[in-house]
Amino acid sequence: MQVFLQTIVGGVSLGAVYALVALGFSLVYRTMGLVNFAHGNVVTVGAYLASTFYLSTKLPFALAMIIAIVVTGAIGLVIERVLRPLENKDFDLMLIGTIGFGIVLDALIIMIWGATGRAVPSPVPTAPIDIFGLRIRTYDLVVLAIAALATVLLVLFLSRTKRGTAMQAVAMDHEAATAVGIHVGRSNATAFMIGAGLAALAGGLVGPLLYVSPALGGALGIKGFAAAILGGFGSIPGAILGGLAIGILDSFTAGHFQGYSELVTFLVFTVIIMVRPTGIFGERTVNRA
Amino acid sequence: MRPTLAVLAVVLAVAAGCSAPGSGKEESGNDSGPIKIAVVDAQSGQLSSLGAWELKGARLAVDEWNAAGGVNGRQIQLDVFDDQGDPTIGTNLARKIDSEGYIAMIGTAESAVTIAMSPLLKQAEIPNITSGQSPGLVATKSDFLFLNGPTSTTYDETLAKHIVDQQGIKSIAMITNNGGYGKGEHDAFLKALTSRNVTPVADQVVTADQKDFSAVLTSIRQKNPKVIFLGAEEVESGLIVKQARDLGITSAFAGAAPQGTPVFLDTAGAKNAEGTIVSSPYLSNDIDEASKKFAAAYKAKFNEEAELHGAKAYDGTQILLTALKTSNVATGKPLADAIRATKHDGLLGDFAFDETGVGIFSTSIGIIKGGKLVAAES
Numbered sequence: 001m002q003v004f005l006q007t008i009v010g011g012v013s014l015g016a017v018y019a020l021v022a023l024g025f026s027l028v029y030r031t032m033g034l035v036n037f038a039h040g041n042v043v044t045v046g047a048y049l050a051s052t053f054y055l056s057t058k059l060p061f062a063l064a065m066i067i068a069i070v071v072t073g074a075i076g077l078v079i080e081r082v083l084r085p086l087e088n089k090d091f092d093l094m095l096i097g098t099i100g101f102g103i104v105l106d107a108l109i110i111m112i113w114g115a116t117g118r119a120v121p122s123p124v125p126t127a128p129i130d131i132f133g134l135r136i137r138t139y140d141l142v143v144l145a146i147a148a149l150a151t152v153l154l155v156l157f158l159s160r161t162k163r164g165t166a167m168q169a170v171a172m173d174h175e176a177a178t179a180v181g182i183h184v185g186r187s188n189a190t191a192f193m194i195g196a197g198l199a200a201l202a203g204g205l206v207g208p209l210l211y212v213s214p215a216l217g218g219a220l221g222i223k224g225f226a227a228a229i230l231g232g233f234g235s236i237p238g239a240i241l242g243g244l245a246i247g248i249l250d251s252f253t254a255g256h257f258q259g260y261s262e263l264v265t266f267l268v269f270t271v272i273i274m275v276r277p278t279g280i281f282g283e284r285t286v287n288r289a
Numbered sequence: 290m291r292p293t294l295a296v297l298a299v300v301l302a303v304a305a306g307c308s309a310p311g312s313g314k315e316e317s318g319n320d321s322g323p324i325k326i327a328v329v330d331a332q333s334g335q336l337s338s339l340g341a342w343e344l345k346g347a348r349l350a351v352d353e354w355n356a357a358g359g360v361n362g363r364q365i366q367l368d369v370f371d372d373q374g375d376p377t378i379g380t381n382l383a384r385k386i387d388s389e390g391y392i393a394m395i396g397t398a399e400s401a402v403t404i405a406m407s408p409l410l411k412q413a414e415i416p417n418i419t420s421g422q423s424p425g426l427v428a429t430k431s432d433f434l435f436l437n438g439p440t441s442t443t444y445d446e447t448l449a450k451h452i453v454d455q456q457g458i459k460s461i462a463m464i465t466n467n468g469g470y471g472k473g474e475h476d477a478f479l480k481a482l483t484s485r486n487v488t489p490v491a492d493q494v495v496t497a498d499q500k501d502f503s504a505v506l507t508s509i510r511q512k513n514p515k516v517i518f519l520g521a522e523e524v525e526s527g528l529i530v531k532q533a534r535d536l537g538i539t540s541a542f543a544g545a546a547p548q549g550t551p552v553f554l555d556t557a558g559a560k561n562a563e564g565t566i567v568s569s570p571y572l573s574n575d576i577d578e579a580s581k582k583f584a585a586a587y588k589a590k591f592n593e594e595a596e597l598h599g600a601k602a603y604d605g606t607q608i609l610l611t612a613l614k615t616s617n618v619a620t621g622k623p624l625a626d627a628i629r630a631t632k633h634d635g636l637l638g639d640f641a642f643d644e645t646g647v648g649i650f651s652t653s654i655g656i657i658k659g660g661k662l663v664a665a666e667s
Binding site: 002003006007009010011013014106110114115116117118119121128130135137209210211213214215219247250251252254255256258259261262 | 331332333334337338340341466467493494495496498499500501502503504505507508511524527528532535536537552555556558
């Protein structure tokens with residue numbers, strides 16, 4: 001029983017990070033119908049920026065995170081601006097464009113920060129909480145709280161603000177949205193910016209849990225992408241649920257299937273997707289591709 | 290018409306790309322111009338810290354030789370190729386360094402990549418000094434493959450001797466990954482334990498890029514072992530130790546080369562890694578005069594502390610350059626024979642290669658104390 005519960009606890013904390021990565025994927029996808037393949041690399045950039053401001057300039061962790069999110073959001077805007085001429089003209093090229101951006105970001109990361117990576121000490125250095133032998137890291141609780149807060153803010157933004165509603169409209173029917181005077185380009189830019197900001201949030205938060213290296217985003221990107229698909233690509237609650245599900249699934253297969261855990265995780269994932277191709281929250285707002 | 294032209298252009302470009310390196314081979318074969326040596330290592334990806342250290346060690350050795358006038362008056366040209374820790378990229382690079390006329394190769398730091406490259410390098414007769422330590426390297430039976438350190442068997446035999454024979458600890462758990470390095474460590478340490486009639490209380494295998502070890506560690510915690518053996522690379526081992534301490538595991542950890550590196554220490558956190566038992570041929574930078582001199586030069590050049598992998602690559606490169614000098618810049622089989630015949634008093638010990646390409650057969654035991662690796666009192 002203890003192993004069972006501890007495994008869930010371990011899975012949930014990384015699951016929350018996967019959920020944030022999945023949110024970024026889904027937000028861009030629901031708005032533009034585009035899979036941003038540079039997303040994983042943006043996560044790495046966010047992780048490096050946050051850890052640099054935290055470790056080198058000794059800023060408080062929260063402030064370092066905010067700067068990282070702002071800078072990374074700006075990178076998101078740049079990516080969208082460069083790809084904008086292709087919007088509605090050549091979708092495949094746009095996809096390849098995001099892959100290209102991923103490679104460029106990867107190279108930039110190695111040029112700026114080197115290839116070796118760095119360990120980030122936990123910003124919450126208190127001992128783990130012990131509940132009947134079940135150990136919960138305080139930092140995990142911080143990660144969960146921030147992930148939950150980010151999700152609530154995102155949902156409020158999409159449903160309560162004018163810009164957010166405009167993005168929803170573009171997601172549903174971009175031609176009709178254009179007809180009623182919504183600037184599709186600006187809406188896409190906002191999606192890319194928020195998506196990149198979420199990536200930075202995920203990267204910054206995961207730094208103290210893992211090890212910040214150029215390879216960080218690749219692993220998180222794949223899991224986050226799988227999480228987005230599992231939850232229903234484009235769905236906001238789906239991304240959250242998918243992220244937690246992948247995290248916990250991963251944690252359990254690691255305990256039971258040892259070296260074959262990765263294989264089993266993705267086999268289970270494949271079976272679920274075969275049974276339910278649209279994911280848990282089978283929402284298909286976008287079908288432009 | 291246009292696609293045909295495009296195809297033609299591509300074919301021409303490829304043909305041109307192939308012919309240029311071919312002519313380069315002849316250039317380096319003659320007695321003028323620089324001696325071309327390739328460093329093949331991960332410069333990106335999760336294993337890039339290994340590649341970066343190895344490159345620094347090799348660079349330091351080559352720069353020292355170049356400053357002293359090179360080999361037989363010829364400068365040494367050291368070029369780096371990024372294998373990304375990927376065996377497929379490694380085999381492509383093996384063909385590339387062959388066609389571009391490199392006469393010897395330093396690297397790689399990842400056994401799986403070197404094993405993949407070995408048959409091609411053997412065929413091309415390019416001697417290769419690797420930093421890998423998997424027994425699988427010896428199993429390739431290549432006359433052109435040399436190890437700049439001991440194999441896992443040596444590391445783990447020394448470790449088991451210290452833990453079981455000297456400390457009398459029998460309650461041991463194992464966590465290894467299923468990558469090339471981890472598999473080698475698993476088999477070598479298990480063999481060392483079995484020969485001492487010790488059965489590990491847990492034998493857990495993880496994947497090479499696993500991030501959460503809650504399940505594995507919680508089941509180990511219930512067994513309450515005295516020592517947990519780690520057979521995984523620097524970062525993964527560090528994460529395991531960090532998560533183990535968060536889960537309230539107080540057992541000491543033990544391992545080979547990766548557990549003695551600064552990356553392991555940083556990832557785990559110095560406090561968490563305290564008491565880790567390390568089997569390594571290069572415990573610290575102030576063991577003797579040679580290591581002090583090496584560490585000072587390393588620090589001056591790269592502004593960071595030297596460690597095992599840099600020292601191994603430095604030794605390996607010194608051996609290669611010495612062999613080039615004694616063989617009068619030979620290539621192919623004569624160069625491999627010259628390397629095998631080279632006796633080198635290096636940072637890791639006295640190198641004397643046997644027919645399997647291994648030159649060092651001992652390691653020492655160190656303990657991490659106060660964030661530093663110090664020699665164990667035995």
